[in-house]
Amino acid sequence: MTDKLHIQTTINGEEVEFLAAPGQSLLAALRDDLGLTGSKEGCNNGNCGACNVILDGALVNACCVLAPEVNGKQLVTIEGVADGANLHPLQQAFLEHAALQCGICTPGFIVAAKALLEAEPNADEDRIRHWLAGNLCRCTGYDKIVRAVLDGADRMRAATAAS
């Protein structure tokens, strides 16, 4: 048996400790060991974005990050996007625009869009389409997803202006 590493990290604002095999992916650690199955596996090789998480502010594919790499870092997963009982404006927009059909890609899209809009609140359709090109959706044809992200951006800007 390989020696496991002791990892300390912050996930969705909570301090978390776990043991990880050196070669284990962050996605496997989240899903299999930490019970955070909101991050999905669509390809396990960086081509679908279903596993998107935010690591120290940067959008990454959890399947392409080794679990030990998150030691001492801050991680946000789909489970941490809503503020307690309040949905994030992007989540609300996805619901109202019917931007999900099967929903398997949805966590990845929401996490990816959040990462974009927090850095670039005024991203336009073109920018959004480029940013989300690493997230595959087979159901929607992207139309309603892009509209939901544009609307989510409006809502996020309105919330910022109000605070």
Added chain:
Amino acid sequence: MTAPEKPAYRVIGTRPVRPDGIDKVTGRAVYGADVRLPGMLRGIVLRSPHAHANIRGIDASRALALPGVKAVITGADLVPPGKTLADVPDLASNLMATTKVYYRGQAVAAVAATSEEIARQAARLIEVDYEVLPAVLDVREAMLPAAPILHAGLRTRGGDPNTQTNIIAHHVMAVGDAEAAMAGADIVTVEGEFKTSMVHQGYIEPHASTATWNPDGQITIWTSTQGSFPARQNTSAVLGHPISKIKVIPTEIGGGFGGKIAIYLEPVAALLARKSGKPVKVQMDRADVFEATGPTPGTSIRAKLGATKDGRIVAAIADMAYETGGYPIATPANYATMVAFSCYDIENLKMDGWDVVVNKPRTQDYRAPSSPAAAFAIEQLVDELSEKLGIDPLALRLKNSAREGTRGPMGMPYRRIGHEECVQAALDSDHYRSPLEGANKGRGVASGFWFNVGLRSSVSVTVQPDGTVSLIEGSTDIGGTRASLAMQLAETIGVAYEDVKPTVVDTDSVGYNDVTAGSRVTFGTGMAVVEAGKNLIKEMSGRLAGAWSVPPEEITFNAGTFSAGDKSMTFKQAAEATVGRGPGLTVSGSVNAGFLQGGGFAHHIVDVEVDPETGKVQVLRYTTVQDAGTAVHPAYVEGQMQGGAAQGIGWALNEEYYYDDNGRMANSTYLDYRIPTTLDVPMIDTIIVEVPNPLHPYGVRGVGEPGIVPPLAAIANAVYRATGVRQHQLPMSPRRILETTDAMKA
């Protein structure tokens, strides 16, 4: 030809948030791979590296010796006790090969271990002794007498009993005399040969199943499936185990499009669970999904149309060969002969369909199965005809359109259908009326058809004491059908959408439901829901009759209110009065909505730009028009239309199974099997046409499938307008565009 006026609905036609939405935007929804049971093992399937080989032997001893390995199974474990190999259906041998593999990726053994990593290591230690055989990968080559034979015992149905062959069936369909009509003096003809490649449904969620097998023989399976009841039935068949001892619990399902109708992992997980005595989860990786599930056939279609000079199509001939993959089970060419000319009213037809085995994965349905490839051929020929005759392509389609009374795909006359309305709406659209300007650009149009399959559905409805209702259904929800069914119930019983709570349950908890496929849930299960709603009103009327001391037949129900004489109550008040104080009330609704019922039509318009340097085709503008009968939840109708169009765009431009000469798929990743991204598709405009379906109480038509049919031909027609070159083979990848357009230049 304008759509009839629609009755005023209260709930139908609105756009509420779906009941399962919050779970899906927060990551809480449990999909196939998210299932976790205490003490659960992980299973891994070992797959054939060869496209065609005999299995001489399998030695799993080294795998079993690895610490942490709890069970190994091979195809022999799929032979039920007391049976022999000959009794094992093809269905089982496709799940795990016994003596022969027919495609690369076919399962040959599986391991359960305490971790996925150990299971993987163990799988590598299993030694399989293969005798490699020559493989055949092209459908027309496989039809030749000299082709390598896959199944020694296969004979063409109704054919020569002494001749070995790869041809499963030859379907012949003839109406009138097409050859004679084609030879008529003033007949203008067009013809061509068209090929499409094997493509995959491409759902983002890989297959995953988890099973327990208790000592009393009770099996429980959590699985991502389009049909929990058929999954139970098929698992029962391959395990030789009674359905009463199998419970299938459907998880949320991350896309299917036809690819999650068949079972793959369910019996494997169950057998590993029995051998190990522990719960076992087995999931596929992306390469497994591409190589070992059920993509849709590659095809070769030769077709010819004949029309009078004024544009009446009088004859059509098609010879259509469809691959079925490694097993002689599917009959896609049969569907092709039904749907190929389904948009038109043509007096003389002759069709030959060939189902042929090749050394590729056993094919499955993919959204409007068989229809897109046929439309790729036929709708290009219609386009060519319109050019030859100097008639607008939409006007030509209108002139020849199928309508109520036209002979339909099953030989019976169509009931009320909406193809003409779709074409007319396209003609009237802003898109079609806006000129397309600039070099290397072109506009294409095409029509498409698919059935609503109908089939069997059951639901039950329980009235809660507070007047809300629980809708218990067994149709797995892939794209928002909890919402579309709850809306139909709310409409029927006169309550708010929010007062209906739909739940998808397991196979022990509701009556039989066929698969979520064939555009049937909102249509067919919707009929069961409406029936349950009516039964509920009847039951409650009976109870109110007692309370009000009036005969039940004096109670009327209208717009959500029960009344008799001067007494009246809303549904909610009546529920509180009866169920709130009396015994509980559950009713059911069950229907058999028939097979291949009704018709759904679509028409698409697309503008493309072809880069003459790189050969890349960019979709500039896209409009999809579709007859939804009655759009229950218009946002999800639009979603189906847009999703179908996007899949069609991928099929047209990029997607293909790329094989080397040994039958090894060379592009089994999303990087190399490139499905459309946000950059490959524009916003997709939708025009919903509503010609109510006479078969459904609210006029609903299934909308899932027709949208994938037109894009292949519509884009090919657009590329033709942009380049002057007809495209006879998919995908129209940059390489193929350069090859074909350079060939023209040369």
